[in-house]
Amino acid sequence: MISSMDSPPSPILSVEHVGVRFGGLVAIADLHFDVQPGEIVSLIGPNGAGKTTAFNVMTGFLRPSQGVVRFRGTALAGLQPHEIVRLGLSRTFQRTSVFPDDSVLDNVLIGLHRRTPARLLDTLLGRDRASERRLRAEARDLLDRVGLTARADEKAGALAYGEQRLVGVALALATEPAMLLLDEPVSGMNASETRVFVGLIRAIRERGVTILLVEHDMPMVMAVSDRIAVLNYGRLIAQGPPEAIRSDPAVIEAYLGQGSAAREAAMRAAQASPAQTSPAPVSAALEASHA
Amino acid sequence: MTRLLSPALLPPALLPLALLAGLALLPLGLAANPYLLNALITTGILTIGAMSLNLLLGFTGQLSLGHIAFFGIGAYVSALTSLGFDVEIGFGVRVVHEPWPAAFGFLLGVAAAGLCGWLIGRLSFRVRGAYFVIVTISFAEVVRLVALNWVELTQGPLALTGIPALGLGLPGLGSWTLRTKVQNYYLVLAVGTLCYLLIARLVGSRFGRAMRGLKENESLALSVGINATRTLTVAAVISAAMAGAAGSLYAHYLRIIDPDVFLFATTVTMVIMVVGGGKGTLMGPVVGGLVFGLLPVALRPVMAPEAQWIVYGLVLIAILFVMPRGLVPGLAGLIRPRRAAGAPPRPAGDHAGAHAGAHAGAHAGAHPGAHAGARPVEVRS
Numbered sequence: 001m002i003s004s005m006d007s008p009p010s011p012i013l014s015v016e017h018v019g020v021r022f023g024g025l026v027a028i029a030d031l032h033f034d035v036q037p038g039e040i041v042s043l044i045g046p047n048g049a050g051k052t053t054a055f056n057v058m059t060g061f062l063r064p065s066q067g068v069v070r071f072r073g074t075a076l077a078g079l080q081p082h083e084i085v086r087l088g089l090s091r092t093f094q095r096t097s098v099f100p101d102d103s104v105l106d107n108v109l110i111g112l113h114r115r116t117p118a119r120l121l122d123t124l125l126g127r128d129r130a131s132e133r134r135l136r137a138e139a140r141d142l143l144d145r146v147g148l149t150a151r152a153d154e155k156a157g158a159l160a161y162g163e164q165r166l167v168g169v170a171l172a173l174a175t176e177p178a179m180l181l182l183d184e185p186v187s188g189m190n191a192s193e194t195r196v197f198v199g200l201i202r203a204i205r206e207r208g209v210t211i212l213l214v215e216h217d218m219p220m221v222m223a224v225s226d227r228i229a230v231l232n233y234g235r236l237i238a239q240g241p242p243e244a245i246r247s248d249p250a251v252i253e254a255y256l257g258q259g260s261a262a263r264e265a266a267m268r269a270a271q272a273s274p275a276q277t278s279p280a281p282v283s284a285a286l287e288a289s290h291a
Numbered sequence: 292m293t294r295l296l297s298p299a300l301l302p303p304a305l306l307p308l309a310l311l312a313g314l315a316l317l318p319l320g321l322a323a324n325p326y327l328l329n330a331l332i333t334t335g336i337l338t339i340g341a342m343s344l345n346l347l348l349g350f351t352g353q354l355s356l357g358h359i360a361f362f363g364i365g366a367y368v369s370a371l372t373s374l375g376f377d378v379e380i381g382f383g384v385r386v387v388h389e390p391w392p393a394a395f396g397f398l399l400g401v402a403a404a405g406l407c408g409w410l411i412g413r414l415s416f417r418v419r420g421a422y423f424v425i426v427t428i429s430f431a432e433v434v435r436l437v438a439l440n441w442v443e444l445t446q447g448p449l450a451l452t453g454i455p456a457l458g459l460g461l462p463g464l465g466s467w468t469l470r471t472k473v474q475n476y477y478l479v480l481a482v483g484t485l486c487y488l489l490i491a492r493l494v495g496s497r498f499g500r501a502m503r504g505l506k507e508n509e510s511l512a513l514s515v516g517i518n519a520t521r522t523l524t525v526a527a528v529i530s531a532a533m534a535g536a537a538g539s540l541y542a543h544y545l546r547i548i549d550p551d552v553f554l555f556a557t558t559v560t561m562v563i564m565v566v567g568g569g570k571g572t573l574m575g576p577v578v579g580g581l582v583f584g585l586l587p588v589a590l591r592p593v594m595a596p597e598a599q600w601i602v603y604g605l606v607l608i609a610i611l612f613v614m615p616r617g618l619v620p621g622l623a624g625l626i627r628p629r630r631a632a633g634a635p636p637r638p639a640g641d642h643a644g645a646h647a648g649a650h651a652g653a654h655a656g657a658h659p660g661a662h663a664g665a666r667p668v669e670v671r672s
């Protein structure tokens with residue numbers, strides 16, 4: 001086994017000097033970080049920072065202009081999305097997370113695609129009944145895990161936005177990932193749904209799944225992450241445990257920009273209560289900037 | 292929505308079975324009307340073509356505008372297999388083929404068309420969309436030119452004539468050659484029913500789910516491990532093979548074919564049948580096939596052929612104006628509300644729409660400064 005000298009022993013995912021350019025726009029510049037097995041790591045940053053682009057590179061939807069992503073030691077360069085998911089790296093999408101015209105149960109059945117050996121000939125001869133029955137049971141299990149059992153027969157496209165996010169998570173889980181990339185999973189969820197979702201993330205991790213989370217909901221990120229990496233304009237500007245990130249001046253700067261009154265308030269708050277859990281200055285600052 | 296046979300609707304097999312029974316009994320009343328019987332047979336053959344087109348257009352969303360190529364290849368391969376040929380392919384090499392029974396022609400025609408479907412699929416599904424449309428059109432034109440110009444093999448515009456009728460042989464029981472119209476009618480009905488069942492089974496299986504997934508949300512389908520190229524190529528092979536079967540039936544029924552079997556207009560007719568009947572539904576191409584296949588029969592006594600085309604177009608426009616998704620989904624939509632009245636409460640269409648809309652709005656508002664949404668985020672390179 002070959003592992004690069006400067007990285008800690010056997011990370012499950014390593015992003016090595018990845019860069020992505022869209023024409024003249026540098027969406028990601030020299031992104032370099034590792035995720036260890038069993039960790040919950042969050043990737044945060046302002047809109048347009050390059051978080052989704054990073055996910056697209058990791059899952060084969062985009063080719064990086066430079067650098068390489070390794071998953072469990074395998075370089076992902078040149079692999080198609082459907083090949084990468086078979087290695088155990090699964091993702092959800094920021095915008096559309098369902099097959100809109102199918103029922104929720106059928107959505108998960110589509111997601112279970114890789115979990116049955118059913119061949120076309122078996123289908124044509126009607127020999128796939130047993131495996132189909134098994135799949136249905138598994139699909140119901142998954143819906144139970146994400147709390148969508150009551151919605152099983154509804155059309156996925158007609159669900160509330162937050163519930164569609166859950167369908168997306170169920171689809172990703174259906175592939176039995178070793179690592180899960182979640183792109184803004186709680187957007188569209190209210191506070192109590194978000195709390196339930198945090199429980200779900202922890203339960204997923206308990207089963208040994210490593211999680212990389214992109215999310216704008218700062219209290220949620222602070223509560224759930226072991227480690228946080230912060231992107232701004234495609235560059236990694238900070239990396240560390242939530243407490244350190246919360247009071248990192250570069251991070252607050254990135255979220256608020258120069259000369260903002262909210263920034264000053266946030267800085268003051270950060271200085272006044274560096275170790276305090278809530279309200280987190282970054283999130284307070286974010287709220288202020290949104291107001 | 293794409294599934295006509297959802298449990299919320301009729302007992303799934305009722306409508307197709309009723310139609311099948313009706314079609315099976317029809318010749319009893321028509322045996323004395325060869326004109327009508329002939330129209331039914333050609334309509335049935337085109338309907339099989341429409342069903343095969345629907346597998347691609349309706350279930351995978353790929354438009355094959357050269358679909359007639361597979362039909363024509365099935366027709367020519369089948370005819371040549373059963374007629375035999377003797378051609379020089381250059382460098383003094385002659386290929387001589389003695390006539391084989393027509394049933395072998397049918398099988399080879401199906402196989403050859405399926406092989407072409409595989410080639411076209413491999414070639415174009417990496418890029419997809421408009422590219423696929425163009426590749427299929429060009430392919431059909433190339434094949435037509437070959438049929439027109441390779442006179443030694445195909446007789447060119449002079450047509451292949453004297454094609455034998457298809458025969459059914461059972462070892463030990465003797466064989467029958469299907470010469471009469473009634474016999475051909477039942478043959479077409481049998482092949483059509485078989486194709487219908489095959490498609491129904493595919494669509495309801497893991498393979499069908501992969502096709503639906505790719506059509507509804509391709510990025511998401513890829514992300515759960517569905518291999519787009521493979522899935523679409525398999526669909527193209529099956530679709531092309533079925534079109535080839537229809538072509539073979541056509542050749543052995545008419546007993547004569549010329550390069551006009553590759554006419555673009557026939558593809559258009561099949562597209563109209565699929566779209567008018569309801570693409571992406573099992574019964575759509577069947578109903579559309581019968582309606583648009585038999586429309587000229589109904590119009591013939593009252594107007595000139597040129598005028599018939601105009602009416603044809605007007606009927607299609609009228610149907611799509613009233614039922615944008617085609618006859619079958621449209622009619623099903625008329626029946627559904629009445630049935631649903633006694634059913635457990637489900638979210639009605641407009642309620643669901645308002646729901647989704649409200650949440651989409653809420654989402655957009657949740658992140659001030661978020662991108663307007665015009666930019667596609669999930670892209671494939």
Ligand SMILES: Nc1ncnc2c1ncn2[C@@H]1O[C@H](COP(=O)(O)OP(=O)(O)OP(=O)(O)O)[C@@H](O)[C@H]1O
Pocket residue numbers: 022025026027045046047048049050051052053054094661662666667668670
């Ligand atoms: N396919 C593309 N073509 C051109 N530019 C792109 C493309 N995808 C992303 N970008 C640009 O790259 C930058 C990073 O976008 P990305 O979607 O990764 O941001 P993000 O961090 O996910 O933001 P958000 O929080 O809004 O989701 C943005 O400036 C965006 O406009």
Ligand SMILES: [Mg+2]
Pocket residue numbers: 051052053094183
């Ligand atoms: Mg994003």
